[in-house]
Each structure stands twice: as structure tokens, then as C-alpha cells.
Amino acid sequence: MTHSSKPKTERFAEEAINQLGWFGAHKFLLLRRLTQVAVFSLFAIGPALGLWLLKGNLSSSILLDTVPLSDPLVTLQVLASGHLPEASLLIGALVIALTYAIVGGRVFCSWVCPVNIITDTASWIRRKFKLPRINALPKNLRYYMLALVLLLPMVTGVTVWEWMNPVPIVYRAALFGAGSGLWVLAMILLLDTFVAERAWCSHLCPTGAMFSLIGKVSPIKVSATNAKDCNNCMDCFTVCPERQVLKPVLRKGATELTINDSDCTLCGRCIDVCAPRVFEYKNRFNTQNSKRIPLKVESN
Amino acid sequence: MSNSNRNPSKINGINRRQFLAQTAKTGCVVGMVGMGLTTVATQSKHLDPQAIRPPGALNEDDFLSACVRCGLCVEACPYDTLKLARWFEGAATGTPYFTARDVPCEMCDDIPCVKACPSGSLDHSLTDINDSKMGIAVLIDEKNCLNFKGLRCDVCYRVCPLIDEAITLEMQRNHKSGHHAMFLPTVHADACTGCGKCEHACVTEQAVIKVLPAEIALGKTAEHDTYQNTEATTLEMLNKGLSL
Ligand code: SF4
Ligand code: SF4
Ligand code: SF4
Ligand code: SF4
Ligand code: SF4
Numbered sequence: 001m002t003h004s005s006k007p008k009t010e011r012f013a014e015e016a017i018n019q020l021g022w023f024g025a026h027k028f029l030l031l032r033r034l035t036q037v038a039v040f041s042l043f044a045i046g047p048a049l050g051l052w053l054l055k056g057n058l059s060s061s062i063l064l065d066t067v068p069l070s071d072p073l074v075t076l077q078v079l080a081s082g083h084l085p086e087a088s089l090l091i092g093a094l095v096i097a098l099t100y101a102i103v104g105g106r107v108f109c110s111w112v113c114p115v116n117i118i119t120d121t122a123s124w125i126r127r128k129f130k131l132p133r134i135n136a137l138p139k140n141l142r143y144y145m146l147a148l149v150l151l152l153p154m155v156t157g158v159t160v161w162e163w164m165n166p167v168p169i170v171y172r173a174a175l176f177g178a179g180s181g182l183w184v185l186a187m188i189l190l191l192d193t194f195v196a197e198r199a200w201c202s203h204l205c206p207t208g209a210m211f212s213l214i215g216k217v218s219p220i221k222v223s224a225t226n227a228k229d230c231n232n233c234m235d236c237f238t239v240c241p242e243r244q245v246l247k248p249v250l251r252k253g254a255t256e257l258t259i260n261d262s263d264c265t266l267c268g269r270c271i272d273v274c275a276p277r278v279f280e281y282k283n284r285f286n287t288q289n290s291k292r293i294p295l296k297v298e299s300n
Numbered sequence: 301m302s303n304s305n306r307n308p309s310k311i312n313g314i315n316r317r318q319f320l321a322q323t324a325k326t327g328c329v330v331g332m333v334g335m336g337l338t339t340v341a342t343q344s345k346h347l348d349p350q351a352i353r354p355p356g357a358l359n360e361d362d363f364l365s366a367c368v369r370c371g372l373c374v375e376a377c378p379y380d381t382l383k384l385a386r387w388f389e390g391a392a393t394g395t396p397y398f399t400a401r402d403v404p405c406e407m408c409d410d411i412p413c414v415k416a417c418p419s420g421s422l423d424h425s426l427t428d429i430n431d432s433k434m435g436i437a438v439l440i441d442e443k444n445c446l447n448f449k450g451l452r453c454d455v456c457y458r459v460c461p462l463i464d465e466a467i468t469l470e471m472q473r474n475h476k477s478g479h480h481a482m483f484l485p486t487v488h489a490d491a492c493t494g495c496g497k498c499e500h501a502c503v504t505e506q507a508v509i510k511v512l513p514a515e516i517a518l519g520k521t522a523e524h525d526t527y528q529n530t531e532a533t534t535l536e537m538l539n540k541g542l543s544l
Contacts, residue, residue, distance in 0.1 A: 046375065060370035060418045068418060074368045078419060081365035089368065089418040137325070144330045152334060158364045160337045163393055168369065172394055176371050176384040181393060204329075 028268030105215020122192030369394030400496025435494030
């Protein structure tokens with residue numbers, strides 16, 4: 001039982017690529033990039049072509065001039081600063097919160113947020129150049145960041161975080177020509193590449209923390225349905241931005257199939273890179289009754 | 301080793317030392333981020349006198365707490381007047397402003413920018429654009445104003461949407477020539493909307509008349525000053541037979 005030290009393949013996810021083809025082993029990555037670009041395009045064709053499907057940016061927007069959509073975190077900051085906004089901002093925040101409560105909170109992170117492309121790139125660079133993995137930051141730091149971001153407006157009366165918030169910066173830069181904030185993104189790229197692995201998205205970002213909390217109630221999860229076929233290649237651990245969520249379903253003696261940790265970004269990369277197809281997207285109420293038969297607990 | 305409580309100091313699978321180290325680290329990062337952010341935020345809170353807020357904007361402090369920097373006002377403006385501020389620029393990053401000298405506000409009747417604002421940082425109770433106070437025009441450099449030189453430029457006066465209300469021409473004897481009149485553009489702060497059309501149109505290379513945020517342009521009499529409305533007070537005193 002000591003062969004799990006990855007002797008089979010040299011290159012990352014090679015087996016999955018061999019079995020499923022390059023596209024098969026990058027399916028959800030490509031789909032995600034497509035949605036990220038699609039969402040951005042919906043915003044961008046307005047100013048560019050005068051076709052106004054979505055106005056505004058990720059902080060607050062309006063769909064087809066009727067449905068308001070707003071970032072719940074920025075809305076909470078406004079409330080915390082003591083300002084009662086117009087109803088449309090509140091309704092917009094509710095619409096977004098409900099949507100992600102249904103489809104999965106951090107679906108925003110891996111399928112919409114533009115910063116995700118940058119942090120995934122940093123992670124890719126790390127993999128290519130085999131940079132050492134350091135987990136220097138505590139995982140729950142982001143929840144303290146979230147608390148801080150909501151506390152500062154109470155103290156200062158100003159939505160302080162919005163000076164820095166990298167999530168809308170990309171959109172502001174591209175849609176409104178306000179490109180000078182992009183240095184924040186450069187910092188994140190450097191931080192993630194050279195300082196600590198996945199430092200931004202999985203340790204610091206308060207928006208991600210917010211969506212993680214919203215996603216706690218979501219029915220949609222990734223499930224290790226075929227966990228019995230797992231051959232311990234560890235590719236999923238390599239690629240997962242929130243590695244800790246995989247442990248409960250893959251460790252020996254695990255009784256749960258579903259990844260219930262709401263930190264999972266539902267990016268589907270574990271599904272992509274796994275040759276034995278251990279993972280799939282699942283409605284968690286479907287898998288609840290098919291509780292896993294525990295594998296024999298190793299005694300050492 | 302099968303004893304279940306062999307390690308009493310374990311909290312959530314980490315031991316006490318790790319826990320304390322993590323907490324300290326968390327505290328440091330959070331504290332530093334908080335301090336850094338507050339510094340940046342309060343520094344760039346200072347008003348840029350050339351950055352004028354859209355119509356209906358709350359006072360600067362309230363505006364900064366309300367505006368979510370969505371740019372909906374910018375996209376609603378049919379004249380491309382408004383812009384979102386960038387980092388290292390005058391106004392707080394991401395918030396809307398305009399530079400009157402480049403593109404002034406055209407004072408739309410239906411005020412689309414205000415209607416579009418989801419946060420209410422542009423006050424929805426502003427329904428008549430003539431009541432807006434984006435700033436106050438100030439004739440800042442008399443020396444270079446052509447009208448002060450005795451010419452009849454009058455451009456600022458004529459472009460003003462509130463001509464003869466917000467801006468008037470006050471006739472004055474020209475002491476230089478001795479027998480000509482000067483028509484001095486005079487802004488009336490209570491009527492001026494701060495649209496900036498005068499600044500935009502001013503014919504000199506650098507505008508002689510400029511729109512400034514009200515906080516900068518306006519003085520303020522002390523609360524206890526009873527002579528606020530001088531004309532009325534004077535009349536009252538005369539009527540009461542008091543000596544002036
Ligand atoms: S954690 Fe934050 S920056 Fe990262 S993808 Fe999610 S929202 Fe975007
Ligand atoms: S009133 Fe009209 S021109 Fe002026 S800022 Fe608003 S939308 Fe633009
Ligand atoms: S629409 Fe309102 S909240 Fe949005 S950027 Fe303009 S002023 Fe700010
Ligand atoms: S800013 Fe100038 S043009 Fe506009 S209302 Fe005031 S005086 Fe008139
Ligand atoms: S347009 Fe300029 S130069 Fe001409 S009268 Fe007005 S302020 Fe003076």
C-alpha cells in the first residue's frame with residue numbers, strides 16, 4: 001500500500017489526456033473560459049456596439065433594462081457604511097444571492113470572475129516550473145478579510161474595500177477605460193506565483209468568502225461517485241484550487257461521496273484531469289441516499 | 301495510542317501552538333490590510349477641484365459611502381459626459397465624475413444618470429435638473445477675462461442654460477478708457493447648477509471661469525451671524541429706525 005507516490009506518469013494529467021484526448025481532459029476548463037468571456041462580452045457589446053443586454057459592471061448592473069443584479073458584498077458594504085440604497089440595489093443583491101444559492105456559491109469564482117483567469121494562470125506557471133508549494137496562509141483568513149471589509153465601512157463611513165477590490169477592476173478597466181487599477185491584478189499574479197500558492201482566491205479574497213457562505217445551501221456539488229476507481233495519481237490534488245475539500249471524499253475510510261465543503265469552486269478541474277473518472281457534478285440530494293460504503297480503514 | 305484523548309490541546313485537528321501561530325498570522329495580515337486600506341481610502345478622499353460629480357450627487361462623504369462604482373450613470377449619459385475615475389486620478393477610484401472643460405453636463409430634462417443609479421448616491425429626489433448642484437462656477441481670473449478687458453466676449457453668459465439667472469452681465473464703468481462700459485460675467489451661486497458649460501465654452505486658452513465643487517467654491521457665514529441676508533437685514537433695521 002505504499003505505491004501512491006506517483007510513479008506512473010511524469011507529466012501532469014498525462015493519463016487523462018491520453019485517454020480522453022486533450023479536449024476531453026480540458027472540457028470544463030474550456031467551458032469555464034467560455035462563460036467567463038461570454039459574461040464579459042454581454043457587458044462589452046453595450047459600449048462597443050450599442051447592444052445593451054447588460055449595463056454596468058460586476059458591482060451592479062441591469063439586465064435588459066429590467067432585472068437589477070448587484071454584488072452582495074458591495075451592497076452589504078454600502079449598508080454597513082450607514083447608507084440606505086435605492087431598492088434596485090437591494091433587489092439586485094437578492095437576485096444574485098438567490099441565484100448562487102441555487103447554482104453553487106463559488107460558481108461565481110470559477111465561471112464568472114475574471115480574476116480567476118489570472119490566479120489559474122499563476123497556478124499553471126507554478127506547475128510548469130515546478131515551483132515549491134507553500135501554504136503560508138491560513139485558509140480561514142478570507143473570512144476575517146470578509147469581516148474586515150464589512151467592519152471598515154462602519155468605522156470610516158466609506159466603502160473602503162472598493163478602492164482595491166480586484167473583482168470589478170478588470171471590468172472597469174475594459175469597459176470604462178479605467179485601466180490604471182490593473183496594478184492590483186499584477187500584484188495578485190505575482191503573489192500567487194511567487195509568494196504563496198493560491199494565495200488570493202483561496203486564502204484572501206472576501207468576495208470568494210462571501211460566495212462560499214452563500215453556496216452553503218446550494219444543492220449542486222461535485223461528487224466522487226466512482227471513488228473506488230481512484231488510483232491515487234494525485235492529479236486532482238495538484239489542480240484543485242481548494243485542495244482541502246477533496247480530502248474528506250478521497251481519504252481512506254471516507255463515508256461521504258459529495259464534496260460538501262462550500263469552498264469548492266465547482267470548477268470541475270478534478271473531473272477533467274481524472275482518468276478513471278472518479279468525479280462528476282451531482283445534485284447533492286440525489287447522492288445523499290447512496291452513502292458510500294467505507295473502504296477498509298488502513299491500520300498502521 | 302488507542303486512547304481517545306491523548307492530545308487534549310487539539311483544536312480542529314491542529315495543536316495549540318499551530319493554532320496560536322495561525323491566529324497571530326491572521327491577525328497581522330488582517331490588521332495590516334485594514335490599516336493600509338484605510339490610509340489609501342482617506343488619502344484619496346480629498347477632493348480634486350477639477351473633478352465634478354454628476355447631478356444629484358450626495359455630499360462627498362455620503363457619496364463615497366453609497367456609490368458602488370457600477371458605471372450605470374456613465375452608460376446612461378447620452379453625451380459621454382461622465383467618466384469613472386482611475387487609480388492615481390483625482391476622484392476616488394471607480395467613482396463617476398466629469399471634467400467640465402472637456403465635456404460639460406448638458407442638463408438633460410429627464411436626468412438619465414440619476415435614474416440609472418441603483419445605490420442612490422445620485423439622489424433620486426432630484427427631479428428638476430435646474431435644482432442640481434454639481435458645483436459652482438467661479439470667475440477665477442478676472443485679469444484674463446475678455447469682458448473685464450472691456451470687450452464683449454459674453455460667451456460664458458450666452459451658453460449658460462440658465463442665462464440671466466445663474467450668470468448675469470453686470471455693467472460697470474470702464475475706468476481705463478474712462479467712457480466705455482464693462483460687462484462683468486457674474487455667477488449667482490444659488491441658481492448655478494455647476495453644469496460647466498461656461499467653463500467649457502470660455503474662449504481663453506485656460507478657462508477664466510471654472511466650475512468648482514461647492515465645498516471649495518462656497519464660503520460659509522458663522523452660525524451666530526444674524527446679518528446673513530444683508531439686504532433684508534438692512535431694510536429691517538431701517539424700518540425699525542435703528543442706526544446702521
Ligand atoms: S476568490 Fe475572489 S478573486 Fe478569486 S475567483 Fe472568487 S471572487 Fe474572484
Ligand atoms: S444630466 Fe444628462 S448630460 Fe448631465 S451628466 Fe446627467 S445624463 Fe449626462
Ligand atoms: S450609477 Fe450611482 S452607484 Fe453607479 S457609479 Fe454612478 S453614482 Fe456610483
Ligand atoms: S456652470 Fe456656468 S453655464 Fe452652468 S449653470 Fe452655472 S453659470 Fe450657467
Ligand atoms: S467666456 Fe471666458 S473670457 Fe469670455 S466673458 Fe466668459 S469668462 Fe470672460
